[in-house]
Amino acid sequence: MPKIDHILVIRLSAMGDVAMTVPVLRVFSQTYPDVKITVLSRPFFKPFFEEIPNLDFLEADVYGEHKRFGLIKLANEARDLGIDAVADLHNVIRSKIITKYLKFKGIDTATIDKGRAEKKALIAAKGENISQLKTTHQRYADVFEKLGFPLNLENHIAPPKKRLSPKLNGLLGIEPKKLIGIAPFAAHQSKMYPLSLMAEVIRELDETDKYRIFLFGGGKKEIKLLKEMEIPFANVTNVAGKLSFEEELALISNLDLMFSMDSGNGHLAAMYGVPVITLWGVTHPFAGFVPFNQPDNNQLLSDRKEYALIPTSIYGNKFPKGYDDAMKTISPETVVQKAQELL
Template identity: 75%
Template sequence: MAKPTHILVIRLSAMGDVAMTVPVIGILAQTYPDVKITVVSRPFFKPFFKDIPNLNFLEADVYGEHKRLGLLKLAKEAQEFGVDSVADLHNVIRSKIITKYLKLKGLKTATIKKGRAEKKALISAKGKNISQLKTTHQRYADVFGNLGFPIDLKNFCAPDRKPLIPKLNGLIGVEPKKLIGIAPFAAYDSKMYPLNLMAEVLRELDKKDMYRIFLFGGGKREVKQLQQLENPFTNVTNVAGKITFEEELTLISNLDLMLSMDSGNGHLAAMYGVPVVTLWGVTHPYAGFVPFNQPAQNQLLANREKFPLIPTSIYGNKFPKEYKNAMQTISPKTIVEKIFDLLK
């Protein structure tokens, strides 16, 4: 079989997982500039891939036009783009249907190995003698390697900061201050730093008067909570509900640092090469979901002497009742000192 010239890359959800594909695909495009890439994902994620050369985006409407047998229509649309190979970075029923159809049509295919057995063993170890698993980014890279396109993740070149529009310049202000993003929410409470402690972090950062701090989130409940966090502080701005998603990405690309939970916003910042400090509750960096290119010293963990069973789950959805507040053992002082150190 001839070496492919046009790769269909499938990753339909979730936001953080799709964001994690971006630096890997960027390195692929940089390493093999003659190879065409078509990414199939949900329309909301299209802006992620805007800066990658030689890349098309195919919108997947998996709850409408491309539902069930509509996935075959999606596969045919990909064929019309001229793809001759498939990199399935998702390995779920939907992506398997597309991959299988195109394989039957003679296309070369490769599918991510998620390492489910290793991840299960990591949790089953109950915190004893745990070690680092292969990162999700490397798992993505391995798929391209299996198609004949090996890549080295060390070759990442961060994209330029996106040009700021007047609306964002207005939020940032004219004073030359370092820009910090804070995304305090996560899918599960066990992965979320208590908001009263986050307020203490904000208080220490705000009183320095050296930083502009932006709060990120979504949904009515989160917006209301962020407004309450914002109110007492001069240098803190809640941007949730005030700017579009594309504007949010532009702002993130201009940050000097992002403070995030084990959640999607950390991955959004990392895909622009922004330093990310990540707070970990009942999950753990060893599972392979550390934001791209972020060093171990940027990962702040709950106290494992008090909570020795961590990680209790890969995604934060399973934990003993008494572990729900494990994150409280990361002190605001520790977080603030880490930020000060990185922004020196």
């Protein structure tokens, strides 16, 4: 294989999946500092990669300029940058078109094995004798190994916390308190801890007067709900809709703890080395989507004695009748106790 000096890395969406590339690319940069990386993704995700050395970003406008045949234009833009290998970390139609075109042009390529058959079997097991599948982070690392760049993800060195602007320092207040983030939403109801129970968690944490708690979310409905959640509490601030994405990332990097569902915000916190407590509903850590470098005891699972078929799907979009209530079996006391253990 010819010497590789510049790798195009493709991962177009979704936010959590793109965030999971960050620690892997950080290890790559630390292990192979002379090899350049160009990340091909959506412009919104560019801030994820700012602190990684020898890394550039190529913006993909997949709903505009690079739609359909525009993907070939995008591939040629990448080729003109001097890439000599492609790491397709997405393996969907768009990334396949780009990868196959560049392979036809003589560029080395490697594509992620998403383990679709293994994941299908995990769900088909209906909760019986299930076991841990390879993590998504390791699946990403395997793509680089195919190109001749083995990675040891245990060598990851987390970045320093981002500098806080005067605006963010104002949110933190003058009293030295531990900073907790709470991201209570997910793409599917079956992956969301009931807001009434999360409010109980917040109440117990707020009453200690030891913590500053920040609520994260997006979209008009979520922002409205978070505004209502913050009102009764002295130490709680809703930041949804108040910060730029860059400011939100800076705040997350300075947290002492993040509460998240099986969703993107947990991966955002983990890419900065922040401890993450993940609450799981009808999905399960064994599918490989645990935030980077987070231990098993940070994973709070629904009661599988009562909901024995879990995991019922990989993404939380399929479940038997009644399983959307599975997370009610995680008590607020359990959540608060885990937070206090870590803090």
